[in-house]
Amino acid sequence: MHISEGVLSWPVLASGAALAAAGTAVGLKKLDYDRIAQAGILSASFFVASLVHVPLGPSNVHLILNGVVGLLLGWAAVPAIVVALILQAVLFQYGGITTLGVNTVIMAGPAVICYLVFAPMISKKPRIAVFAAFAVGFFSVLLGGIVVGLALMFTEKNFFEVAGLVVAAHIPIMIIEGFVTVFCVSFLKKVQPSLLPGSLN
Amino acid sequence: MNSIKKMFIIHLFLIIIGTFAASDANAHRVTIFAWVDGDTVHTQSKFGGGKMVNNGEISVFDLEGNLLLKGNTDENGDFSFKLPKKTSLKIELKAGMGHQNEWIVHAEEIEALQQDSFVASDRSEDVNEAAETRSEPVAAPGLTREDIEQAVDQALEKKLKPVMQILSDMSDPGPRISDILGGIGYIIGLAGIGAYFNNRKKTDSETR
Numbered sequence: 458m459h460i461s462e463g464v465l466s467w468p469v470l471a472s473g474a475a476l477a478a479a480g481t482a483v484g485l486k487k488l489d490y491d492r493i494a495q496a497g498i499l500s501a502s503f504f505v506a507s508l509v510h511v512p513l514g515p516s517n518v519h520l521i522l523n524g525v526v527g528l529l530l531g532w533a534a535v536p537a538i539v540v541a542l543i544l545q546a547v548l549f550q551y552g553g554i555t556t557l558g559v560n561t562v563i564m565a566g567p568a569v570i571c572y573l574v575f576a577p578m579i580s581k582k583p584r585i586a587v588f589a590a591f592a593v594g595f596f597s598v599l600l601g602g603i604v605v606g607l608a609l610m611f612t613e614k615n616f617f618e619v620a621g622l623v624v625a626a627h628i629p630i631m632i633i634e635g636f637v638t639v640f641c642v643s644f645l646k647k648v649q650p651s652l653l654p655g656s657l658n
Numbered sequence: 659m660n661s662i663k664k665m666f667i668i669h670l671f672l673i674i675i676g677t678f679a680a681s682d683a684n685a686h687r688v689t690i691f692a693w694v695d696g697d698t699v700h701t702q703s704k705f706g707g708g709k710m711v712n713n714g715e716i717s718v719f720d721l722e723g724n725l726l727l728k729g730n731t732d733e734n735g736d737f738s739f740k741l742p743k744k745t746s747l748k749i750e751l752k753a754g755m756g757h758q759n760e761w762i763v764h765a766e767e768i769e770a771l772q773q774d775s776f777v778a779s780d781r782s783e784d785v786n787e788a789a790e791t792r793s794e795p796v797a798a799p800g801l802t803r804e805d806i807e808q809a810v811d812q813a814l815e816k817k818l819k820p821v822m823q824i825l826s827d828m829s830d831p832g833p834r835i836s837d838i839l840g841g842i843g844y845i846i847g848l849a850g851i852g853a854y855f856n857n858r859k860k861t862d863s864e865t866r
Binding site: 459461462463464488490493494496497498500501504505508540541544545548549550551552622 | 687688752754757758759760833837838840841842844845846848849850852853856857860
């Protein structure tokens, strides 16, 4: 889901960068001292998640984990994801520096939206919590695909075609991310419920 | 503190998986590699990790940005075309979903090859003239200069193909363990800097 350099026109790049900068500012403001270590570790997890491959039929897909990062960090997910994306761009040549803003919106935007929508449900009854956790993993990737479509709409073809293509390619990973998130949440609920939103703050 | 410790273990687990799964194929970026062979330009396109780009869109521009030709890669990620112009070429690959890359074939690369053949033919003309004056046979009977040139070209192409393949592979090393560990180190360092400044703020306000 990383958009390469030179694909997008500059108004798209500029608005992506502006949104990412605003999100990062909000995230840093909301990141208190106790959560810095958590943000760092989740950032590192996101950084390597794209290297975790799930073989699936002829192709294989990789984890994104933006949903988990968003669920556990809320707005602070934005700076965590920005840092990981900068390092991915510099060290792995995934995406690029000019597209950093847009890529941040693609990954971090859905993370924050899923946090705002589903985080209150996590502390509810187990059945609702499981559903919410799955939805976080699922929709964080789905929304990411839609944002990719939106970003490419201005330079390539039409929105539905591109977004449909990206979303279709990521359907397996949406489901896998859903299960990974359910696993993470149920595990954390057992060992360390205070990390989950709704119980600590 | 305990919570951080437990969480650290969980995520360390993820990080370790990531580190060891790194050698696998992935589709984060595409690369294109091109080389000139006589009057043909060969290109090879692949996704990071080695998967070939099937039906990727290739556009060839000169350096002024004029589109010279367009084509699509086959299932092996290959696309070859005749040199449209003896200038530097910018070969752009679009593999869909925002994946894009380019390769520049410099004019020197093309000219060097052309000059080589000119020099070769000049020299052989000299030899021919010399041969005429000395009336000595130059080539074995029944073999013209073109035949030999063609045979050498073909042999060279065969021999050079694996070398070009190696070069193409080397142009895309993919993420290495050092990159991955370095990135994790940066993140830990940043978290440390954040913790340090926050801690200073705290102690400052406490002493005041």
